[in-house]
Every structure is written in structure tokens, then in C-alpha cells.
Amino acid sequence: MLVRDLRLLPASPASPASRVSPVSLRMRDGVITEVGPDLAAAPGEEVLETGGALAIPGLWDHHVHVGQTAQGYSRLDTSGLASVDEVLREVAAAIAARPGDRSGALRRAGAAGTAGPEALIGFGHRLVDMAGDPTVAGLDAVAGELPVVLIGGDAHHAWMSSAALRALGLPPRRGIVAEDEWFDAVAHLDDLPGVAAHLEAGVATLQEDALARGIVGLTDMEWADNASLWARREARIRVRTATYASGLDGVPGPTGTAIGSSGLVTMGPLKVIADGSLGSRSAYCRHPYAFSGEAGAHPLGGGYGVLSHMADDLAALLARAGARGLQVAVHAIGDAAASVVLDALAEAGTGSRIGSENRSGSSAIALRPRIEHAQLLADEDVARMAALGVGASVQPAHLLDDRDPTEEVWPGDAQRSYRFRDLLDAGVDLLMGSDSPVAPVDPWLAMAAAVHRSADAREAWFPAQQLQPLEALAASTDGAGVRPEVGGRADLVLVEDPGAASGSGLFADVPRGADGLFVEAAAREAAARLHGIRPLATMVDGRLAFSR
Numbered sequence: 391m392l393v394r395d396l397r398l399l400p401a402s403p404a405s406p407a408s409r410v411s412p413v414s415l416r417m418r419d420g421v422i423t424e425v426g427p428d429l430a431a432a433p434g435e436e437v438l439e440t441g442g443a444l445a446i447p448g449l450w451d452h453h454v455h456v457g458q459t460a461q462g463y464s465r466l467d468t469s470g471l472a473s474v475d476e477v478l479r480e481v482a483a484a485i486a487a488r489p490g491d492r493s494g495a496l497r498r499a500g501a502a503g504t505a506g507p508e509a510l511i512g513f514g515h516r517l518v519d520m521a522g523d524p525t526v527a528g529l530d531a532v533a534g535e536l537p538v539v540l541i542g543g544d545a546h547h548a549w550m551s552s553a554a555l556r557a558l559g560l561p562p563r564r565g566i567v568a569e570d571e572w573f574d575a576v577a578h579l580d581d582l583p584g585v586a587a588h589l590e591a592g593v594a595t596l597q598e599d600a601l602a603r604g605i606v607g608l609t610d611m612e613w614a615d616n617a618s619l620w621a622r623r624e625a626r627i628r629v630r631t632a633t634y635a636s637g638l639d640g641v642p643g644p645t646g647t648a649i650g651s652s653g654l655v656t657m658g659p660l661k662v663i664a665d666g667s668l669g670s671r672s673a674y675c676r677h678p679y680a681f682s683g684e685a686g687a688h689p690l691g692g693g694y695g696v697l698s699h700m701a702d703d704l705a706a707l708l709a710r711a712g713a714r715g716l717q718v719a720v721h722a723i724g725d726a727a728a729s730v731v732l733d734a735l736a737e738a739g740t741g742s743r744i745g746s747e748n749r750s751g752s753s754a755i756a757l758r759p760r761i762e763h764a765q766l767l768a769d770e771d772v773a774r775m776a777a778l779g780v781g782a783s784v785q786p787a788h789l790l791d792d793r794d795p796t797e798e799v800w801p802g803d804a805q806r807s808y809r810f811r812d813l814l815d816a817g818v819d820l821l822m823g824s825d826s827p828v829a830p831v832d833p834w835l836a837m838a839a840a841v842h843r844s845a846d847a848r849e850a851w852f853p854a855q856q857l858q859p860l861e862a863l864a865a866s867t868d869g870a871g872v873r874p875e876v877g878g879r880a881d882l883v884l885v886e887d888p889g890a891a892s893g894s895g896l897f898a899d900v901p902r903g904a905d906g907l908f909v910e911a912a913a914r915e916a917a918a919r920l921h922g923i924r925p926l927a928t929m930v931d932g933r934l935a936f937s938r
Contacts, residue, residue, distance in 0.1 A: 391417050391436045391932055392429060396445040396884065398873045399860070399897055412442060417880035417932040420653075425876055438934065440884055443926055444895070446863065447870035448606030448881030449833045452783050453762060453823035456629075457612040457619075458545065458576075460592025461585065462513055462827045469514025469543055474522030477515055477540065477549075482532040484510060508584030509537040509554065513827055516543040516669045517566075518795040524549040524566055537582050543791075544669030544828055548572055557582055569666050569696050577613045590623070597626045600831055601936035604883035604925040607868060608831075609658050609823070611719070611762075617642055617657060621650040626935055628881070630658030632719065635700065635707055644715025645757055654931065659717040659760070662708075664701050665727035668765065668792055671799060672696040673724035675766065679799045695724050704734035708759075712738065719783060721762040725806065728767055732774045735759055758819065765792075766800065766807050772816050781819035784810065786836045786862075787829035790845035804852075810840055811855040820865035834923045837862035841900065842917035853907045859897040859916055872897070880932035883925050896923065 394414045414429035415422060431437050466484050471477050488508075510533070517524075529538055529551045537554035541547075547568035550560070558575050560567060567575060580586040600608065607628030610616045616631035631649060633641050638660060642649060647657040666672025671679055674695040700707070704720075711718050718735075722728040761775065764782040775782065789808045796804045814820055822836045829835070840862040843850040850856055857865070863872050870878055889895025900908045900916050928936040 391438060391880075391929075391934075392431050393417070393438045393440060393445070393882070393929075394429070396440045396443050397887075398425075398445055400873075415445065415874060415882075417929075420880050420931045422874055422876055422878050422880055425874065438927075440926075443884040444887040445874055446604075446872060446883050446885065447867040447874055447878065448883055448928065448930065449604045449866045450628075450821075450868040451600070451605055451608040451823045451826070451831055451833060452821040452868075453611055453785065454608045454826045454831060455545065455612045456593060456596065456608070456610040456616070457580075457589060457614055458513070458541070459826045459831065460589055460596050461511060461579075463592045463595055464511075464588040466510060466512035466540075467514050468512045468540055469516075471515050471520065473520060474524050474528065477512075477520070477524070478528060478532050481510065481512065481529070481538060481540070484512075485532070485536060507536050509539065509557075509582035511579070511582075511585060512538070512540040514543045515540060515549075516791070516795075517547065518669050518671060518799065525564055526550065526552055526555070526562070527564075539579065539582070541576075542566075542670060544667040545825075546572065546667040546670045546672060548575070554582065568670060569672060570663075570698055570700075573613055573663065593623060596831065598936075600627055601928045601930070602925070602938075603832055603834065604885070604923075604928050605831065605833060606881040606883075606928060606930045606935075609719075611661050611825075615640075617649050620655045623650075625650065625652040625654040627654065627930055629655045631655065632658045632661040633716075634661055638707075638710060638714070638716075641714065641716065645717040657716070659719040660707075660711040661719050661721070661762070662700050662704065663698050663721040664704065664731050665698060665722055665724050666696040667723055668795060668799070673766065674722075674727040674730075675724040675800070675803070676726045676729075676768070677800070677803060680801050694726065697727060697730065701727075701730055701734075704731065705737040708734055708738040717757050717759065719760045719762050723763045723765040725766040725768050725771065725803070728761060728764060728771050731761055732771055732778065732780065735778055735780060736774075760821065763788075763825070764809075764813070766803060767809055767813075768806065772809060772812050772818070775813070776817040781821055782813050783821045783823060784808070784813075784865075785823055785825045785829055786810070786839035786843075787824060787832070789843060789851065790839055791829075793845070793851050807852070808843075809855055810857050814857065814861060814865075819869075820861075821868075822862070822865045833866045834921050837866060838917035838921035840865070841920060842913045844914070849910050850908070850913060853910075853913075856900075856908050856913060858899050859920060860899070862920070863897055880929065882927075882929040884927040884929075885923055885925050896920065 416424040533551040535553050538551040539554045540549040547566045609630045611632045649655040665674035674697045720731045722731045758781050760781040760783045762783045840857045887895040900913045
């Protein structure tokens with residue numbers, strides 16, 4: 391295919407404006423083979439006229455729970471609810487709105503054809519923001535014998551009815567199911583009546599939505615046999631399928647191994663969870679959590695958070711992954727957890743050598759070990775990440791929700807949260823994503839959050855950590871930089887940017903004030919421009935996959 395009359399971003403803001411003059415771009419066999427002015431079409435070659443659109447490399451979401459996101463299209467939204475009583479009212483209303491009733495008239499086929507009341511699954515509430523005590527008895531009072539699973543907005547716990555606990559083989563309890571126990575249970579969520587029926591339709595919708603936002607690839611971190619699932623699916627975007635330790639011995643090959651026949655799906659990383667989360671107040675930290683309420687009132691208690699049992703033999707597990715040629719991606723939100731993970735990486739001798747002998751189908755950045763989230767970091771661990779060649783898989787949109795809770799529970803450490811500038815300046819690869827369904831699969835929201843770091847009228851939160859728009863874009867393109875280049879993958883996004891002709895526009899640098907920080911109003915405007923982008927077209931592997 392020949393794509394004509396498009397513009398490219400300058401390699402840097404200091405590049406001459408002439409670098410953004412109209413060019414043509416040729417793609418063959420999934421690779422960009424030629425870029426230049428006025429390229430002539432070959433006989434029979436497909437030609438796409440762009441009318442002067444700006445072309446950027448295809449965007450990636452480096453952390454998505456595909457199954458949970460796909461199910462989200464049919465789930466009860468509990469996000470933003472401020473109390474247990476509000477959640478219970480929403481659950482009661484959702485049950486009342488169903489045909490039939492929960493006493494037995496409501497009967498639908500389950501995942502394996504087993505009759506039973508279709509489970510109600512919700513997602514979005516955050517313990518850190520919610521008043522009251524989420525008890526099983528309280529949920530049973532409105533759910534009766536209906537299996538109800540209300541998943542926390544950070545995906546680290548669930549509030550279940552007794553019927554759901556029994557159906558998932560979990561023992562009775564007073565409160566929530568959290569951390570390791572929840573991660574074991576979530577893999578069986580599709581066993582609940584009616585849940586599986588929503589999955590594949592949601593996966594198709596998710597891919598359509600991703601393409602409409604310019605996403606050409608994602609890393610699927612779902613708690614499932616992702617390789618087998620994607621081998622049977624129709625992939626429209628690139629997918630790297632993660633495995634967890636329980637599936638390590640059954641992976642189809644090293645990171646980059648092709649899965650299925652589409653040419654778009656490959657084996658991804660080993661995913662390991664080392665600690666909890668801020669939203670559940672379970673991220674493992676060097677300093678204890680501050681609590682404004684009564685001691686012991688929180689469902690997970692106080693203290694320093696939770697270190698997963700997977701951390702006990704983490705170095706050995708990472709070494710096993712390295713021996714199989716698998717990239718490793720280790721979840722660590724608290725600063726103490728990040729330190730434990732870096733110790734294990736150093737002991738395992740993995741560093742940047744993970745997957746170094748298997749580069750087929752994957753960019754170099756897709757093979758380096760990663761810390762997922764890297765949300766709270768000590769100074770010395772920022773430096774250690776750079777020295778070990780460890781990337782930071784970050785989710786900038788999370789800071790919009792975490793700003794106030796962070797100040798509440800980590801008051802002395804808040805300035806060490808979401809250290810994007812420090813990481814980038816230290817030489818750490820930044821890979822942006824959403825952790826969907828925790829945040830939307832929306833790279834423009836992530837970029838906007840990284841640039842301005844505010845979701846409301848307040849000024850930027852710790853503005854020294856802001857990124858320039860081009861830096862945020864580069865962290866979203868899987869190592870492809872900010873402009874398509876010969877030899878790169880034939881994955882493109884076309885956007886309308888009238889200012890590109892003069893070297894300004896959507897991705898222009900934010901000016902700095904006398905204090906060296908971004909000018910507040912300019913950063914806010916830059917973020918608004920980014921968040922408002924709606925791609926004209928998305929191309930995957932040299933084919934037009936979406937057009938507006």
C-alpha cells in the first residue's frame with residue numbers, strides 16, 4: 391500500500407519545520423519500505439490519499455486485562471459510589487430491573503449449559519474512597535440467592551454474596567476476598583452462570599474501540615490461559631499474551647513466538663504479582679499507612695501492606711522464565727515491593743538479557759524486564775531500574791484518581807509517586823498503558839495525564855514529574871518513537887493536526903516558566919488537545935483496520 395500526502399512529526403522540537411513537509415509512505419509485507427516526497431504508485435498498488443493528515447506510529451496499551459475489560463461492557467458500574475449503602479442500592483436496582491426475580495423466575499443458561507440465576511458482576515468501587523463496611527451479610531440482604539461479585543476498581547479484591555462464594559468454592563467469611571485468594575478465584579469467574587456468554591462479544595467490541603483510538607497492539611495480562619484463548623479468536627490488533635506462574639510450563643515458546651494464524655498474536659511475558667494496590671491499601675510499603683478512621687476499621691487492616699507469596703521464591707521464578715526466553719513483568723506498586731523485585735532481578739541475573747536471543751516478532755523494548763505500575767519508588771530504586779535495564783510499565787490515568795488517596799494514606803511519600811520525569815531522565819524505558827478495566831483503554835487520556843497531572847481545576851500534582859507531549863507519545867508506541875521510519879512495522883495512526891505543517895500543533899512542547907516547570911495554563915491546554923484527539927484512521931500490519 392502507498393499512503394500519500396501525509397505529514398510526519400519532526401524528530402525533535404528543535405528540528406526544522408521543513409521536516410514536516412508532505413511525504414508519501416510505502417508499506418509491503420507488514421513493513422515500511424520507503425518514505426519520501428511524491429512516491430509514484432506501482433502497477434496495481436493500493437493507494438490511500440490522506441489529505442495532509444499527520445501520521446504517527448501505531449499506539450500500544452502495555453497492560454490490559456482483556457477478559458475483565460470485555461466483560462465490563464455488560465457489568466454493573468459501581469465506580470464513583472461513595473458508600474456501602476450506595477453500592478447496595480445500585481445492586482438492588484440492577485436486580486429489580488432484570489426480567490423475572492431472584493427467587494427463581496430468573497433462569498438463564500450458564501457457561502456450561504447449567505441452569506441457574508445469571509450472576510450479577512459489578513466493577514469499579516474503591517475501598518479507599520468508600521465509607522462503610524462491605525460485609526457478605528449486607529450484600530446477601532439485597533442479593534438473596536443470586537451470585538453477586540462486585541470487583542474493586544483496582545481489581546485486587548471482590549465483595550461477594552454467599553451464593554457467589556459457594557459457586558466459586560470459597561469458604562464463608564464476613565467481608566471481602568482479596569489479593570492472592572481473589573487472583574485464584576477470578577480465573578474461575580466464567581464458571582458462574584451467564585458470565586462466559588458475554589466474553590467473546592466483549593472482546594470483539596474491545597478491539598473495535600481500541601482501533602478507533604489508534605491502538606494497534608496490547609499486552610493481555612488477564613488471569614487466564616491467554617495463549618489458548620487468542621489462538622481461537624479473530625485478532626484485529628497485535629496481542630502479546632501473558633502467562634502467570636501456574637501456566638509457565640505450558641507456554642507455546644519464548645516471548646515473540648507466533649500464536650494462531652493471524653500473524654498478530656505472539657507470546658508475551660510472565661506476569662507476577664508481588665504486592666497489592668493503593669486502592670485496597672495493600673501495596674507493600676516502607677512506611678506504614680496513615681488512617682483517618684478508627685484503627686482496624688479497614689477491611690485489610692493497617693500496617694505496611696501485603697507482600698504476595700509469589701515473592702518468596704521470586705528470583706528462582708524469574709530465572710525459570712529467563713531460561714524459557716520469556717520476558718518478565720512484575721507488579722509492584724509499593725516502594726518496598728519494588729525493592730524486593732529489583733533484588734530478585736539482580737539475583738536471577740536477568741536484567742536486559744531476558745529474551746535477548748529471541749527477537750522475532752517483538753521489539754527490543756518488548757523483551758526487557760518490566761515493573762508493572764512502579765507507582766511508588768525510592769530514589770535508589772529509580773537508579774537501579776536504569777542500571778538493570780528494567781522498564782517501567784506505567785498507567786498515568788491512575789494518578790487522576792489516586793491523587794487524594796495518596797496524600798491521605800502516604801502523606802510523607804506522596805512526592806515519590808508516579809515519577810515519570812525522574813524515570814525518563816534516569817534512562818528507564820517508559821511503557822504506557824491503562825491496566826483496563828481499572829482505567830479506560832484510551833492512550834490519549836494516558837498521555838494527557840502524563841503531561842498535565844490533574845483531573846480538575848487544581849494545578850498539576852508534583853509538576854516536576856510532567857512529560858512533554860512528544861515524550862508521552864514516545865512512551866505509547868512500543869519503542870517506535872514518534873515518527874514512522876523505514877524498516878519499522880507498518881502500523882500507523884492518522885490524525886488531523888493543522889499545526890503540524892509549521893512544526894507546532896498537537897505535540898508541540900509545553901513552555902517552561904522561570905522556575906523551570908511547565909507553564910500551568912499551557913500544560914492544561916496541551917493535555918486538553920491530546921485528550922481530544924480522535925484518529926482519522928488506524929492501520930495494522932499494512933492494512934486499513936479503522937477509518938472514521
